[in-house]
Amino acid sequence: MVPRMDAFASLDATAQADLVRRKDVHPRELVDAAIARIERLNPRLNAVIASRFEQAREEARGPLPEGPFRGVPFLIKDLLASFAGMPLTSGSRYLAGFVPPHDSELVARYKRAGLVILGKTNLPEFGILCTTEPRLFGPTRNPWNPDHTPGGSSGGAAAAVASGMVPFAHGGDGAGSLRIPAACCGLFGLKPSRGRMPMGPDVGDVMHGLVTEHALTRSVRDSAALLDATDGADVGAPYAAPPKARPYAQEVGAPPGTLRIAYTTRAHTGVPIDPECQAAVDQTVRRLTELGHTVVEGSLEVPGEELLAQHFIALWSAGVVLAIDGPSLLTGQESAPEHFEPLTWALYEMGRQQSVSQYLLAHHALQGYARAFAAKFADVDAWLLPTTAEPPPPLGTFDSPPEEPLTGLLRAAAFTPFTPLANLTGHPAMSVPLHWTAGHLPVGVQFVGRFGDEATLFRLASQLEAAFPWNSRLPALFA
Known part of the structure; x- marks a missing residue:
């Protein structure tokens, strides 16, 4: 007989919260079950790099806030999200001893929503790469094939959710870091509009708005309900996204109407697209047409796009300087090359060398x-693009030799030419798991919406989820 604790693994966060609300289970049961799954699966996947299991058990005994996810277990990415008393390493040996004294506003909102935070998930150093293989913690493995990357930078979160450790988990997105691991692990991943999510109290924005935070989920409704519980600019925010018309949870299942959707598989960098990613878009075009939408091929080409990568790296390298020098002011620790991975230090030096006018x-x-x-x-109401240019590659694909530290970044740019567009522009975007290769590796497709229009994306995603469900597809490692 399957133990009751394993029965929770197949439930999304909304279903688990409903069990608690109806008093069918106690939060302690959900937490104990999730801890057991993490202890069983994490040695194989290396998704969770820090835990607070006993504290979580104590919190689950109650009382917990009467939020929409009261008692549901959750994990946070070890970047940006400060949790008072827990190390915030950003995946770097340089910050291994840094412990913030307070919660970030987003973590405070997670707690008010009733979530029980079990620990932190793995990421590449400072979230720089689209794979999760930091020297500090070692590689996270993809539950669909442990020899392959789960994507990044929120790869630990994606592996934890895809394997069933927790129903959803926090992540961030600065160049695709939610959507890429969602695509690699067969999950739903939405990047909100610029200014939608709180970034305080420690930063106003990150890299002039390239970065935002949300979550990796198995269901569309979990993403919408969690966004409802956490969205909105916090005190002192430099800008805010347009207010939503109604709760996002009400958009799930609402008819999207007949949408006009444009698509392209042309990358502005000119990199070729793997046939599996092309097939994923082609299949999605047919499915959208079956659902009654108008789908047209288009072009996102704009003047000056050949310089996009150059300008992006200018902001990105300056962000690495802030990521290193900012904590240095707090800790008094001097930075040196031996503290960092070669790619990180190369970007740091690049950022230090550029002038203010160049920036x-x-x-x-x-x-x-x-x-x-x-x-x-x-x-058009939305654009359909590949999420990645190829299926999840093997671990080690993005390694950089010390003498050529930018090699991994150049390889990453070829893997993910489509996701940074929404970060550069601030538009909301989502990766939807609608395709798998013959070798059972997930391939996501990406939709980009109008600025501030997460509502249309949630309506469309829930329609696709109902018509072409993905929750029945589970990796062999699923809990």
């Missing part, structure tokens, strides 16, 4: 690109 020029150019990108939505 502002890149920022100005990317704002111009955002305006040109927004114009592409004049007569």
Whole structure:
């Protein structure tokens, strides 16, 4: 007979919260079951790198806040999300001893939602790469095939959710770091609009708005309900996204109407697209047409796009400087090359060497690109793109030799030419798990919506989820 504790693994967070609300289970049962799954699976996947199991058990005994996810177990990524009393390493040996004294606003909102935080998930150093293989903690493995990457930078979170350790988990997205692991692990991953999520109290924004946070989920309704529980600018935020018309949870299952959706598989960098990723888009075009939507092929080409990568790296390398020098002011620890992975230090030096005028020029150019990108939505409701240019590659694909530290970054750019567009422009975007290879590796497709219009994405995603369900597809390692 299957123990009751394993029966929870197949339930999404909304279903688990309903059990608690109806008093069919106690939060302690959900927490104990999730801890058991983590202890059983994590030695094989290395998704969770820090735990607080006993504290979580004590919290689950109650009382817990009467939030929408009261008693549901949760994991947070070890980047940006400060949890008072737990180390915040950002995946770097340099910060291995840094312990923030307070919660970030987002973590405070997770707690008010009733979530019980069990620990932290793995990530590449400072979230730089699209794979999760930091030297500090070692590689996280993909539950669908442990020899392959789970993506990054929220790869630990994705592996934990895809394997059934927890029903959903926190992540962040600065160039695709939610959508890439969602695609690699067969999950739903939504990046909210710029300014939708709180970033305080420690930062106003990250890299001029490239970065935002949300979660990896197995169901669309979990993503929508969690966004309802956590969205909204916090005190002192430099800007805010347009207010939502109604709770996102009400968009799930609501008819999307007949949408006009444009698609392209042309990468602005010119990299070729793997046949599996092309097939995923082609199949999705047919499915959208079956659902009654108007689908047209289009072009996202804009003047000056050949300089996008150059401008992006200008902001990204400056962000690495902030990520290293900011904590240095708090800890008094001096940075040196031996403290970091070669790619991180190369980006740090690049950021230190550029002038303020170069940085502002890149920022100005990317704002111009955002305006040109927004114009592409004049007569369409969403754009359909590949999430990645190829299925999840083997671990080690993005390694950089010490003498050529940027090799891994260049390889990453070829793997993910489509996801940074939504970060550069601030638009909401989602990866939806609608395709698997013959070798049972997931391949996601990406939808980008108008700025501030997560509602349309949630309606469309829930329609696709109902018509072409993915929750019955589980990796062999699923709990």
